[in-house]
Structures are given as structure tokens and as C-alpha cells.
Amino acid sequence: MGDRHLVLVTGPARSGKSEWAENLASQSNLSVIYVATAADYPEDQEWQARIQAHQQRRPTDWQTIHAPIDLAEIIQSQPGSVCLLIDSLGTWLANVLDQDAALWADTLQKLLNALVQADGQVIVVGEETGWSVVPAYPLGRLFRDRMGELLRQIGAISDQVYLVSAGYALNLKALGTYVAPMVPPDRLKRD
DSSP states (O other), rough: OOHHHHHEEEEEETSSSSHHHHHHHTTSSSSEEEOOOOOOOOOOOOHHHHHHHHHHHTTTOEEEEEEESSSHHHHTHHHHHTEEEEEHHHHHHHHHHSSOHHHHHHHHHHHHHHHHHHSEEEEEEOOOOOOOOOSHHHHHHHHHHHHHHHHHHHHHHEEEEEEEEEEEEEHHHHHHHOOOOOOOOGOOOOO
């Protein structure tokens, strides 16, 4: 394995997280491969406008790969001499949200393994969705809970974790303290 460098960029909608991730990719001095996770919905004009805004902001020499579902496989297939910019985990998760708990656990583990084993630089953009009320419908709660789990696990293996809010980026690994998952007191092993 070569020089792996994993960066997670997270934050709320329209906070500047994609722009920050693009800035980091530009500073990598590597060839950038933009991994787009959005599914294509040609009939949705607003969705197409969002995709187009992202495309117009990127340098023309960046290669684009579409990975709406097979994200782990795409990560594993790339050489270590590039910077992968994955945008975004939320759209990818929406594409695989119909997986049952066992299949989701397998998909998540494959993604984590691919990120840990990746050579070169990988920058992942993910949306913070749990800062509001608990969704009133099961699918919304499932998305929010899986997104939180996904971000927490990727954050734990990342070299840098940035929170972008209101156009400002904070390096949480430099400023924060890791919060280990708590073991409930009734599950502690007693001698």
C-alpha cells in the first residue's frame, strides 16, 4: 500500500462543502478524478441544473466517473497516483437505501475496506442530516440514521475531517476530540 490520505468533508446543504472539497483536490497536485454518485433523472430540470452547476465549477482537465451504486468497486479500481473526489455520500446512500439491514452492513463494510485500502488521496463529501427533528416517516429516519453511521465510521478512519458551515471549514480532527461509541453499562463485562 502506498501513501493513503483520506479526507472527509461534511456539512449541511449549501454550506460550501463541495467547493471546499474541490479546493482540497486542486491543492493535491495530483490528477483529479471526480466520482459523481448522483443518478441521472433527465426529466427533473431542477436536478439537472444542480448537476450542471457542479460540472461548470470543475476544471476541464478533471476526469469524471459516475458511480451511483458501485462506489467501493470504483475506489478499488483507481491507481494511487490520483486524487479521487467523491461527491456525495448522501446521493449514493439514497441510491442504495432499499437494501435490508444485512445487505447494508455488507455494502458499508465494503466501502470502508475500499477507503482503508485505497492508495493516493481520497476526498469524500457527505451531508449532515441529523441536525433537525427526527423525520416523521420511516424512510426518512432510515436515511438519517444510516447517513450518521456512515459519516461517523468514515470520520474515524479519515486523516482529516472538515465540517463546513456557512461557508467556513473547520478541521475537526485538529480542533475536536474523538467520541468513541459508548458501551451501555449493562453490557460491560464483569469479573
